[in-house]
Amino acid sequence: MSRAILYDSTLCIGCKACEGGCAERWGLPYDDKIAAEERISAHKLTAVETHGERYSRRLCMHCAEPTCVSVCPVGALQKTSLGPVVYDAEKCMGCRYCLQACPFQVPTYEWNKRLPKMRKCDMCYERQSQGKQTACAEVCPTGATKNGDRDQLLAEARQRIAEKPGQYYGKIYGVKEVGGTSVLFLSAVPFEQIGLRTNVPQEALPDLTWRVLDLTPDIVSTGSILLGGIWWITNRRGEVARKEGRRK
């Protein structure tokens, strides 16, 4: 069973309760000033953005095949079978490849700390593994953020679109994007109008690298035979020449 979050922008009233719940769950400070910052950062792991009269939440998408997990050189990021993508700060060496590679620009860094960590939403992995709801879903007063089983939430999203086709842009964001994500979005308007990236590939990004990395063993084996062979031939030629030279 894989857990997910369904965020329905048409139900969101922009109260930012999810931001507060998230800050509390992480023990991060939260006040009016921070609430006004409409972007995620190392001290704000989810943010409600205003797009005209519409709202849109930003948080880690918990991709099915996460780019960040594939690029992290030390394996500090892992996709759990439960769904959340979790982070082990003890392993992280701060290369920031995850920030660079994430197609949704989610990971953030504690730039001003002397011993910094990467920070991002972990879909309340601990709470969910104890059977609890994510902090954001728990405090959402309108049900715009809902936490549950991915298949069920997907079915529910489809049903909402089918029931009120006029109210929704007919697609669900997160079904195909980068090969699927564990955070799903519903919207009344095309997704780019609520600030979602629609230019992301429809396939999982890690494959792009793996196709090349997978050649490594071949390069090493073919390469060593080739180089060894060339060395042997050219060297023998030199030896032969030297011997013949001496005989003369």
Added chain:
Amino acid sequence: MKLKLPKITVWRAIFAVVLLSGLYATYLRIMYGLGGATNLSDKFPWGLWIGFDVLCGVGLAAGGFTLVAIVHIFNIERYKPILRPAILTAFLGYSLVVVALLYDLGRPDRIWHPLIMWNPHSVMFEVAWCVTLYSTVLFLEFIPVVFEKFGWHKPLEWIHNISVPLMIAGVLLSTLHQSSLGSLYLIVPEKLYPLWYSPLLPLLFYISAIAVGLSMTIFESWHSSRAFGRALELPLLASMARVLAVLMSAYLWLRFLDMARRDVFGLLLRNRTETWLFALEIGLMVVPTLLLYQRKVRMSPGALYACVVMILFGFIANRLNVAVTGMEAGSGAHYIPKWTEVAVTLSIVGAGFAIFRVIAEYFPIFEAHPHEHAPEMEKTEADSVAVG
């Protein structure tokens, strides 16, 4: 005993200023973290230290593996006189890349983590391993110089016994990580500007690294001949420049074909920063390539040097375009390095030059080993031209 003060020259003064500002920048980096010392941000997490110090640094050190392959694997012995400086540059280059990484990593104390915490799916992991192993190889390739200096014959023999597998390993490791630096960017197809993003990035990075390896060798030979009052191995360098021209042509042709296949030439009509910096990069590569096809240019020390410098700048422009220019629009961020980033970079470069000089002065870098005096070598030395 009289204390001899070093002469104060303009270059030394500049060097001192750079080094001092670098020291102050280092203090800021340690005390105020990456935020205090760089203009990096969540949307633009890699800047000058990755784009120049690492990407260019590793590339500019490619002369080491290129020449080892030429001299020892393809057995073209006449290049032997310039092998040692190339290995020394490479060894210094990689050491300095590691120093730069210590600045750039958020947790430099954990630089060793990839060695025990594995993720074979990560390009960065592969780069980390290859660079570590290759630095070891370079160290072993360089250490005979030290042994020779002190006349330690036993260890010299040991190293000699493993030298062939060592050299092959070095060439393979270089092949892997030079191309992998390009692979680092395969994962950002939606962020890297299409003039640079290509599925061929690893191959393009690799070929350009070899070209730059040759260019650096010529560049160094030219400088060391002036600094140490040696004759310039001009015929050697000229024939190397010929290979360089062919290689650069192949590289440019490949880029052209790749752009045609991806159908991105239309982008060149847009009046954007990317277009201009792309034109600069390509210009710095095309012009010297064409010039190097002229025998006259290759045989004139000044012109040869100018061409090689242009290629080096073209290469640096390419790496910075990939790492900075090409990433700005896609990340929705604007990045200009902070003075501290520049100061650290310049200090590292300056330190590299200074250390090279000191080592070259005290160790047998430029003299050939006594029993390696091959007859061909004397011939080349006899008809080489002095630079003045």
